[in-house]
Amino acid sequence: xxxxxxxxxxxxxxxxxxGANGSPEQIGVKCRDLLVAVRQVCHRMLMTDDFRREWDxxxxxxxxxxxxxxxREQGKVVWLGAEHLxxxxxxLAPIVAxxxxxxxxxxxxxxxRAALATDGIVISLDxxxxxxxxRTAVRLHAIGAVMWLDPRMMKDPGDWLRKGAPVVDGLxxxxxxx
Numbered sequence: 001x002x003x004x005x006x007x008x009x010x011x012x013x014x015x016x017x018x019g020a021n022g023s024p025e026q027i028g029v030k031c032r033d034l035l036v037a038v039r040q041v042c043h044r045m046l047m048t049d050d051f052r053r054e055w056d057x058x059x060x061x062x063x064x065x066x067x068x069x070x071x072r073e074q075g076k077v078v079w080l081g082a083e084h085l086x087x088x089x090x091x092l093a094p095i096v097a098x099x100x101x102x103x104x105x106x107x108x109x110x111x112x113r114a115a116l117a118t119d120g121i122v123i124s125l126d127x128x129x130x131x132x133x134x135r136t137a138v139r140l141h142a143i144g145a146v147m148w149l150d151p152r153m154m155k156d157p158g159d160w161l162r163k164g165a166p167v168v169d170g171l172x173x174x175x176x177x178x
Contacts, residue, residue: 006165007044007078009114010035011124012054014151019062027125030151034123035066037158043165044078045070046118050110080114090116095139101132108133115146121165123149134176144174 018031038045045067055067070076090113096102108129111122124130130148137144149171151157160166169175 004164005042005044006121007046007118008038008165009046009051009111009118009122010038011108011111011122011126012051012058013125014123015055015059015063015067017060017125018066019060027152030157031125032062034151034157034161035063037161039066039070039073039076041161042076043161044076046080046114047077048080048110048114051114078118080117090140090143092136092140095136096132101135104129105132105136112143112146116142119165120145120167121147121149123151125150125152130173130176134173137173137176141174144172146173147171148173148176 014031014034017028018035019028037043055063059067067077090109092102092105092109096105108124108126111124111129112133115122127150130150133143133146133148147167149157149160149168153171154160160168
């Protein structure tokens with residue numbers, strides 16, 4: 001049975017960690033295996049100018065090679081321009097009262113906007129951003145539907161991808177208990 005391909009907002013934290021051996025909880029191995037599964041299962045990577053800048057600055061050697069392979073395969077990298085992201089307007093300033101939290105969220109807002117414009121999935125190691133967005137989901141309901149996957153939260157994230165990246169209620173920002 002063929003599973004639908006998902007468009008994934010993959011944070012540069014994954015690109016940076018992928019391939020690093022001997023890291024805590026073998027997170028480098030998990031991130032590398034996750035990226036391999038994205039490519040093998042025919043899921044697609046979202047890309048915007050913000051994503052590109054972050055990946056260029058932080059990707060490991062493995063991630064750079066993986067990204068090049070993804071770009072060579074037609075349809076594996078989905079570019080989102082202003083026409084896509086313009087439909088997702090998120091003004092956090094009136095909702096987020098703590099300036100440090102607003103700064104954290106603004107740094108990763110491109111991930112959430114891209115996820116909302118597509119299949120609703122962010123893959124990131126940034127716990128702090130996830131906690132901030134989860135707290136805000138109580139007041140800004142639109143972001144509550146975003147599923148924020150941290151590969152450390154699953155035994156085998158590749159298996160989740162091979163199953164079609166189904167929604168996991170406990171990973172939705174509205175379900176996360178910061």
